[in-house]
Amino acid sequence: MSGFMLVARNDIKRQFVQPFAWVLLALTCALLAWQFLVALDAYLRIVPKLANVPNSQGATDLIAIPLLRSLSGLLMLIVPLATMRSLAGERRNHSLPLLLAAGIGNLRIVLGKFLGAYALVVLVVLIAMAMPLALHFGTNMDLGRLAAAALGLLLYAGTLTAIGVACSAWTSHPALAAAAALVIGSFLAMLDMGARFQGIDNALINWLSLSTHLEPFLFGLVASVDIVYFLLLTTLALLFAGRRLDGLRARG
Amino acid sequence: MNESPVVLSLAKVSRRLSGRAIVEDLNLDIARGDVLGLLGVNGAGKSTTLRMMAGILTPSAGTVCVEGRDLANHPELARREIGYLPEEPPLHGELTVEEYLRFCARLHGIGRDKVAQAVEQAIARCELGEMRHRLTSLLSKGFRQRVGLAQAIIHEPALIVLDEPASGLDPIQALRLRELMRSMAKDCAVVLSTHVLSDVLACCDRVAILHRGRLRKTAPLSEIAALESEFVRIASESPSLESLA
Numbered sequence: 101m102s103g104f105m106l107v108a109r110n111d112i113k114r115q116f117v118q119p120f121a122w123v124l125l126a127l128t129c130a131l132l133a134w135q136f137l138v139a140l141d142a143y144l145r146i147v148p149k150l151a152n153v154p155n156s157q158g159a160t161d162l163i164a165i166p167l168l169r170s171l172s173g174l175l176m177l178i179v180p181l182a183t184m185r186s187l188a189g190e191r192r193n194h195s196l197p198l199l200l201a202a203g204i205g206n207l208r209i210v211l212g213k214f215l216g217a218y219a220l221v222v223l224v225v226l227i228a229m230a231m232p233l234a235l236h237f238g239t240n241m242d243l244g245r246l247a248a249a250a251l252g253l254l255l256y257a258g259t260l261t262a263i264g265v266a267c268s269a270w271t272s273h274p275a276l277a278a279a280a281a282l283v284i285g286s287f288l289a290m291l292d293m294g295a296r297f298q299g300i301d302n303a304l305i306n307w308l309s310l311s312t313h314l315e316p317f318l319f320g321l322v323a324s325v326d327i328v329y330f331l332l333l334t335t336l337a338l339l340f341a342g343r344r345l346d347g348l349r350a351r352g
Numbered sequence: 353m354n355e356s357p358v359v360l361s362l363a364k365v366s367r368r369l370s371g372r373a374i375v376e377d378l379n380l381d382i383a384r385g386d387v388l389g390l391l392g393v394n395g396a397g398k399s400t401t402l403r404m405m406a407g408i409l410t411p412s413a414g415t416v417c418v419e420g421r422d423l424a425n426h427p428e429l430a431r432r433e434i435g436y437l438p439e440e441p442p443l444h445g446e447l448t449v450e451e452y453l454r455f456c457a458r459l460h461g462i463g464r465d466k467v468a469q470a471v472e473q474a475i476a477r478c479e480l481g482e483m484r485h486r487l488t489s490l491l492s493k494g495f496r497q498r499v500g501l502a503q504a505i506i507h508e509p510a511l512i513v514l515d516e517p518a519s520g521l522d523p524i525q526a527l528r529l530r531e532l533m534r535s536m537a538k539d540c541a542v543v544l545s546t547h548v549l550s551d552v553l554a555c556c557d558r559v560a561i562l563h564r565g566r567l568r569k570t571a572p573l574s575e576i577a578a579l580e581s582e583f584v585r586i587a588s589e590s591p592s593l594e595s596l597a
């Protein structure tokens with residue numbers, strides 16, 4: 101097994117022997133399930149009226165996509181909590197020298213930490229996806245659109261995770277890392293808010309915003325430019341984290 | 353130094369921080385079978401030197417070679433030959449001793465089929481049998497130190513670097529640790545830092561006295577007639593650089 105997979109597997113194990121990951125998962129599930137059931141109840145009330153409307157919206161539009169959209173907001177909070185200890189915790193517990201002194205490179209340490217935290221985030225996304233997918237037994241869900249939304253959310257979550265790991269590399273205080281990741285993630289998500297209010301939706305500032313690239317996925321559109329954006333940002337954040345570890349070796 | 357092959361070689365190694373010299377112009381060779389005690393007062397540069405030997409801190413100048421491999425050019429290969437125990441054992445408190453050592457064994461490049469054997473050996477050598485299923489966060493200081501030592505020796509490295517290994521241990525634990533260090537030194541080179549003279553006298557063959565970031569004396573223990581007076585003389589010459597800052 102390569103070094104980064106080893107670090108990732110160890111981190112996953114360490115996360116799940118602690119109550120923190122379970123509590124985070126349970127609270128997220130409870131919140132999403134509550135929203136799902138409320139939306140389902142509302143949908144069931146209006147279904148008879150919708151039957152008479154031509155080209156009316158279905159369960160995918162009225163239940164699944166709003167649920168997944170609010171998941172994207174929740175991820176902004178969950179991901180910093182999942183990543184805050186990845187490297188900052190190691191520094192705080194004085195266990196970072198174990199990784200630094202081992203024969204694996206800095207980037208592989210960062211990649212391992214990223215995958216370890218991402219596993220928890222992916223689990224959150226999969227649990228959220230399971231709720232609308234369960235409706236497929238009773239109604240016709242737009243599976244293609246759900247798949248696109250899942251891909252978008254996974255890429256979005258990956259970017260937030262990488263930002264969280266980078267923030268975690270820059271401080272030895274997990275709470276500070278979480279706060280920084282939350283601020284940066286929120287900033288990137290709301291970057292074009294002012295521009296949108298002024299009716300600008302095709303400028304560079306829109307392109308830089310996270311939400312600009314997530315929305316098409318939620319509408320079922322998979323564009324390579326959006327995929328490249330998320331992958332680019334993820335890579336950049338991980339490189340920053342790697343640079344920080346290089347700096348720790350160089351500056352102590 | 354004995355006639356065995358050189359395991360660790362430091363050539364003109366310096367470490368500066370914000371223009372201030374922490375370690376300066378360090379030259380040192382350590383051979384297999386050697387137990388070198390790095391002696392110095394607080395702030396003499398011992399930990400910085402050890403961190404450079406372990407490859408977790410890059411020297412500002414000079415080269416550190418382990419088994420003939422330059423740490424700067426072949427960091428990953430060279431680090432596989434090093435076992436490092438920092439002053440604070442780098443433990444994962446969420447894991448049991450056995451789980452933690454399994455991870456360390458894999459991290460140090462031991463193949464999946466040999467991990468169990470390596471873990472058993474390390475547990476046996478460090479007398480951790482009774483503690484193997486305990487969480488490392490629940491261990492006493494002495495056992496935490498032993499687990500830290502077990503992770504440093506689990507891959508049978510050519511060089512073992514120990515930073516203040518006996519600090520905070522009770523006399524019995526310190527005695528056991530010294531015995532363990534002596535037994536480890538049969539197959540590898542050991543460098544340990546300390547400011548406790550009795551640690552050096554009990555388990556080292558050679559002593560290197562570091563003061564103000566410079567190596568002031570290196571000699572076999574037998575050649576230093578009165579180590580304590582020699583150490584006190586060097587240490588009291590002037591305050592260390594760090595304490596001046």
